[in-house]
Amino acid sequence: FLEYQVSQGKQGYVVTPAIDAKEDIESAVAEYERIKKRLPDVSISLIHGRLPHTEKEKIMDGFRSGETGILVSTTVIESGIDVPEATYIVIEQAERFGLAQLHQLRGRIGRSGDTGYCMLVVYTPEDGVMERLEKFANSQSGFEIAEIDLKIRGQGDLMGTRQHGIPPLKIGNIIRDLELLKSARNEAEKLFASTSED
Numbered sequence: 001f002l003e004y005q006v007s008q009g010k011q012g013y014v015v016t017p018a019i020d021a022k023e024d025i026e027s028a029v030a031e032y033e034r035i036k037k038r039l040p041d042v043s044i045s046l047i048h049g050r051l052p053h054t055e056k057e058k059i060m061d062g063f064r065s066g067e068t069g070i071l072v073s074t075t076v077i078e079s080g081i082d083v084p085e086a087t088y089i090v091i092e093q094a095e096r097f098g099l100a101q102l103h104q105l106r107g108r109i110g111r112s113g114d115t116g117y118c119m120l121v122v123y124t125p126e127d128g129v130m131e132r133l134e135k136f137a138n139s140q141s142g143f144e145i146a147e148i149d150l151k152i153r154g155q156g157d158l159m160g161t162r163q164h165g166i167p168p169l170k171i172g173n174i175i176r177d178l179e180l181l182k183s184a185r186n187e188a189e190k191l192f193a194s195t196s197e198d
């Protein structure tokens with residue numbers, strides 16, 4: 001697929017969750033070497049967050065100009081990258097990304113009006129993975145995708161497949177009790193305002 005796309009003058013991304021290999025996590029460096037070996041005649045570049053800013057800019061300039069056909073990267077390309085000629089993205093170990101992050105990555109392609117291809121490569125047979133990714137594939141709305149991700153993965157845990165961040169609420173449910181939580185916040189703000197006046 002990659003070889004065909006490049007032969008048609010199309011550009012695209014291959015995204016991995018990590019820069020270097022870590023246990024069972026796919027690495028951008030290893031993927032770059034693998035693709036380079038399989039497609040020796042294709043111009044391929046590697047970009048990630050550890051590269052100096054000037055080097056990243058040079059790589060991106062080569063991709064923008066069409067000099068590079070395939071850009072292998074980490075999520076460093078998630079936002080702020082606009083290359084209209086990019087028509088495909090292959091996301092390795094898609095199960096390791098949140099749906100909102102996948103939506104941001106998918107947004108890097110198909111900007112010129114040409115058909116865009118977003119391929120999610122899954123490495124685990126864990127329950128719920130395919131269901132979650134199918135919901136992502138069936139939605140184009142960032143708001144809807146964030147809501148699905150919140151319902152499936154929760155508000156945040158320090159470990160596991162749930163999103164990192166806020167620990168689970170002890171009393172309320174951020175999805176079910178949203179109106180009640182807003183009301184409680186308003187009351188707390190009123191109480192704080194009246195106390196600070198004293």
